[in-house]
Amino acid sequence: MVVTAPVLGVRLTVSKYDHGIRAASRLRAGSYSRRRFLGAAGALLGGALIGGCGAEEAGKSPPTDAEVLEGLLRRERAAGAAVIGVSGSELIARQDALHARRLASLAGADVGRGSTEAVELPEALVRKQQAVFAYVEAVPRLADPDLRVFVMQLAASEAEHLAALRLAAGQEPVPDAFAGFTERSVP
């Protein structure tokens, strides 16, 4: 199964600052390509910040931290489905329940019900990958430094879940250097 949407989401972020990226790519020619590492967008966004290209320019008020966390809670619920036929997935489901409870508590939201239907491994990997994308994307959108650290901890945990599920299924556990932010690794 090929998932394109999250990758395209990152691509859009890249293209927004395409000029800076092209400049950097020229200067770093031969090291690694933009196609291989889409996460480099963030690095260049750092440069864009210096140039004054911020979210405020879009004329939208940024979401509150609680709103960002509520969005993550919805993603976490989807990623928390049990996985059919993979040993160790019960532990992962319990850890996902902890994620959801803490997110709900911090967002001041109802934890709600997670995904009750168990899913096959390929679907579980897709959902986990989307959770990693969502957590990474959310980190700089949070104003509270403690919440940024918390969401980074969740991003790391979800990335671990991906590797652990692959490992248990006899697959290469870490197919790329950036937890799925490399095109070739997207399940």
Next chain:
Amino acid sequence: MSSIAAQVAERFAAARTDAGLLKAGLYVEEVAALAYDAAADGPLTGEDRAQALRFAGHEREHADVFETMLFALTVPVREHATEADLQELIPGLRRARREEALAQLAELEGAAIAGYQQLGRRLRALDALRSVATVMAGGAQHLVVLRSALRDEPVTRPFESGR
């Protein structure tokens, strides 16, 4: 706090600017690449060795990202980690036993994760945190493989802090 984690934490703690924090990240990734190579040359064999060589490549890719971020901040990178840095951080890695080497690599990965979460708290160029987080997530996946090789259960943590 043991020696590897303490030394890495000190590097991040000593940084006072975005460039300093990113240089600490670059140092950790470069040393990690050297460490995986050294472990592959010494105590690790078979599948462990093959995995270490793959992870060394990942660490070099991570280091490239930090160098690119520093470039975005118009900070030139004149120094790179060397074998001497590896010796200072993890002395005797090449002569270690398998389990010892794997545990040291796991400690280094954990220390890097903890350091990157410090960046989450302290970095001013917030958008650069996305790249930092992708590197951190890659390190967390390495940690799963190392814990599994060490039979250190559970291999995943609900709130991974690297500690």
